[in-house]
Every structure is written in C-alpha cells, then in structure tokens.
Amino acid sequence: MSTADLPIGTRLRGRDELRFVRPYRRLGRLNEVERAKLARHPYEAIAAVVERYAAEGPEAIAGVPGEVERLKWAGIYPQRQGGNAFMVRVKVPGGRLRAEQAVELGLLAEAFAQGPEDHPVFGNAYADLTTRQDVQLHWVRIEDVPRLWRRLDAVGLTTVQACGDSARNVLCCPLAGADPEEVVDALPVAVAISDFFTGNRAYANLPRKFKMSVTGCREDCVRAEINDIALWPARSVAGELGFNLLVGGGLSDGERMAQDVDVFVAPGDAVEVCRAIAQLYGELGNREHRGLARMRYLVEELGPEGFRAELAARTSLRLAPAGEALTRRFRGDHVGIHPDRRPGRLLVGLCVPVGRLRGRELAEAGRLAAAYGDGTVRLGADQNLVLAGVPEERLEDLLAEPLLARCTPFPGPFSRGVVACTGTEFCRFAVVETKARALDLAQWLDEQCGPAVAELAEEVGPIRVHLSGCSASCAQPQIADVGLRGTAAHLGDQLVEGVDVGLGGTLGPRAGFVDWVDGGLPAQDLPEALARLVRLFLAERRPGEALWAWARRQPPARLRETLRAPDREEVRP
Incomplete structure (x- = not known):
C-alpha cells in the first residue's frame, strides 16, 4: 500500500525533503534519533501501520530499529505497560472541534480505548484533554489503528505529527471568533499554519518537537511565552491589526521565556513566517546533542538580532518592525459563564478536572454543543472546554444537564x-x-x-x-x-x-x-x-x-x- 492509499487524514505531501544544510554535512556526529530518521523517514512508519503492523502486531514494530521513535509521527506512543497497548494522540488545530467530531472522538474512546480493568477513580474508556488542545486515547491496540484512522478521517481529524520531531498541534484561544474583546479572530490563521505543516514531508524532520501558538485575544490564554513560535496580538506602526512574533520559549529542564525578535506579522503572512522559521531551525538546529536541540537553545545562541537576520534570509517577505503589544494580562482559563460577542449569546466554560473525560462524556459534550450552542466544542490549553453561542434563555436548561454536574462551570478554586x-x-x-x-x-x-x-x-x-x-x-x-x-x-x-x-x-x-x-x-x-x-x-x-x-x-x-x-x-x- 502506498501513502496515497491512506485515509485523507493520514496522507502525506511532498516527496522531496528539505535539504537542511548544517546537520547533513556532519553525518558522523548525528545523535541516535537523527540517524534513525535519516535511515528511514518517519512517514514510512505511518504507512507501515496499515501495510504491516496492524496485521503482524507489536512484535513487528520491535523488529525494525528506530521504528518506535518514528511512530511518534503517526501520533502513536507505546504505553508504560508495553505489549499491545498504545497511546494515540489526535490533533485538534486551535482546539476547535465540531460537535460531530467531539461525538466521534467519544465513541472512539468507548470502542478502542478499553483498558483491561476499570480505573478506581476514572473508570474505563476515557479521553484525556492535553495542555496543547489535543485528545489522547489510551489502551489502543495496533490492529485497531487503521480503523480508528478511517473514522477520524471521516470527520476531518488526524493523528499525523501529533508527536515526534515536527510541528505539533497549533494552539489558539478557544474563544476565537466569540470573545467580545479579541483583537483579531486568529483561528483561521492557526488552521492555515496547521494545514501547511501537517503531512508536509519537506518540513517534517526537525531537530526536536516544534510548538506554535497564535492568538488574537488579549489575555494570553494559550501561553505564548512558552512556545517555539508565538504570534500574539499587536497593532503595527501603520495601524494594521495582526501579531508580534515571539520565538524560543519552552519548559522541561531548560525553561526559557520566548523572546521578541522585533517582527510584526500580518495575518496573511503568518504561514510564510512560520515556514521560514521551520527552515531556519531545520538548517541550524542542533542535531548532535538531543538535550540541546530545542529551538530555544538556537535562539539563545543567535540572539534576537541574529535570529531575525537568519529569518530574513529565508523569506521573500520584508520583515516589518514589531508593533504595539496588545496583551494585557494572563488568563489561565475560560471556566464560568461569560458574554459571547454575539448578542444574546453566552460562553459556558466547563471545568474538566485534570482533563479526563469518559468517552461517553466527550460524546455528550458534542451533543450539548449542537443542542444548545453554536455546534462547537472548544478545548483550552488548561485541559478544560467551552461551549459557545449558548442563548441566554437556554442557559438554565443547559446547567441542568447531567454532564454539568461533574464538569461544572462553578468549580471550587483548586x-x-x-x-x-x-x-x-x-x-x-x-x-x-x-x-x-x-x-x-x-x-x-x-x-x-x-x-x-x-x-x-x-x-x-x-x-x-x-x-x-x-x-x-x-x-x-x-x-x-x-x-x-x-x-x-x-x-x-x-x-x-x-x-x-x-x-x-x-x-x-x-x-x-x-x-x-x-x-x-x-x-x-x-x-x-x-x-x-x-x-x-x-x-x-x-x-x-x-x-x-x-x-x-x-x-x-x-x-x-x-x-x-x-x-x-x-x-x-
């Protein structure tokens, strides 16, 4: 089976890999993971799930050196339990799920995420909401992955590049388009960036994970400062509304706040700026020492001015100076009842403690979104969710729904x-x-x-x-x-x-x-x-x-x- 025969959600674009100059000049110094990626492109592992592993089982995966690492590009991780137990991560660009997508994810959890026994606290067949607006399913068997992919594809979702050394899920304010005070609706920008990178072979092999966020809200709810690339709201010198560019943020053992590199990005230029930064990172990032390979170390090495110069060399855009920053505070969540920008409508932010929902609860959230709201379930970077566009006159009926007894908009402060x-x-x-x-x-x-x-x-x-x-x-x-x-x-x-x-x-x-x-x-x-x-x-x-x-x-x-x-x-x- 060729990659063209995969479901649309897992099809891969481009046969020519970008020739990143620096790492491929010094093959003898590449780290072990880089050697594995060079020997066999990670996308080949995606195709192999359908072609071989679903039929032959996890033993076949273990027989291919480096394949466990490559399967991260398929959104698949082996669980701690080993054997035929995998975590599958589903990307949700901008955190925006249509009601039918939320329902299907819940049904998939019920069908394919059944553990051997009930968890004493959470039961079984659940989905985890992550801090990157993804959905994770556990206890998935490798033979079930092709069927799971087909069902995801039918509702326009994918697991491609949910993990691995590639562009991860692109974050966006969950209230985009509904926030009364947002500067610009950034969801179309976030989706365009995600569409460009997902399945794009030329930009899939980066030195390490590559995290991006874009938001037009003024409350930093998608945590701009800890992303490799962050676009947050600004007004240019000429008065245009768009984004200022931050780069090089991240946590783990070497946490750094993202740095301003004095670049204003118009919404229509966002994809090209992110593409050029990915090229810069791919060419100059550290492929020798994996612990120093995240982009924040490259930004620290080059400095803001040096990074800006390298970026300018890789794009035909004329980089405009940063504009007036419009972020006013940090808002950790959107839990509670808030006004929607649409007259007579409300935003209902539901608390999902520790981000865990049973499959049937996620499906129920989709049903409620269709029955009471604008048909969207919006995932936040805080592991919670929002129902938008709820008519004021229907609020009491929504609050009386059984799901809201557990996922309440009025939780305790802890x-x-x-x-x-x-x-x-x-x-x-x-x-x-x-x-x-x-x-x-x-x-x-x-x-x-x-x-x-x-x-x-x-x-x-x-x-x-x-x-x-x-x-x-x-x-x-x-x-x-x-x-x-x-x-x-x-x-x-x-x-x-x-x-x-x-x-x-x-x-x-x-x-x-x-x-x-x-x-x-x-x-x-x-x-x-x-x-x-x-x-x-x-x-x-x-x-x-x-x-x-x-x-x-x-x-x-x-x-x-x-x-x-x-x-x-x-x-x-």
Missing part, C-alpha cells in the same frame, strides 16, 4: 486550577502517579481552603496547581501558582513518591517561572503542606494580590519551612 500530565499510569518517563493524586489533592483543598479563597475570587482567582510526573513538564508546572514535579523522596528509611515544589509562576505582563523552593517532599505530606501555605497566604496577602505574587515576596527559606511538617524530621533524597 479543582478549577488543577492540571496534571499522564503520570506513571501510562508514561514511561514519569516517576509519580499524577491524575488521581492531583484530583484528590484539588478536591481536598477545596474542602479545606476553598471557601476562604472563593470569597476573594475577583482578586485571587483560581489557585493553579500543576502536577507533572517528571521533569519533562507536560503539565507546565513552571508557570503555575504552585508547580509540582515528580521525584523520589525519603520517608525514614523508605523511598517513596515525592515532589519538588515550585511557587510563583505566571505569564503575561509579569511573566516569570516558579522558584523551586523545596525538593523531595513526600507526596503523602503534600495536602497538609499546601493547606498550610494557602492559609499563610490568605492571612498575609495584600489587597489584589494573587498567590503567585505573594510567593515572590517571600524568602524561599520561609516558604520551605511552611511546606515542611513541623513534627517531622527534615530529610532530603
């Missing part, structure tokens, strides 16, 4: 702000369990401290607690009020699951990463430790001060002392 990655339940890199732990933690804190925090909701907002199972930062702990990173900890003579605790992260005008104030805190001590911290914050905060701002004023030693139980001997891993 349930609203909790974010968690996959953790040891499925991920081979995680060192602690995350989803159930984060959910339990948020619900317990809502009981203990929620009422006091809720009284100050307008000033304090939700308390954003992000739990990542390892240092890869999939839950983005560095930008949270409270960032938690999985590690090992000592409890007496026992080695137990623990967390590093960071405080004071946020984005927007006062962007800054957390300060890691404590390391190796046993996870069992975490609820009481955070309750002590929140109570101290509530007692000492200044008017209008959020937790992240209060934490920045405190000496790290004091914060660490607050977190550590006073009646237990301090131990470090």
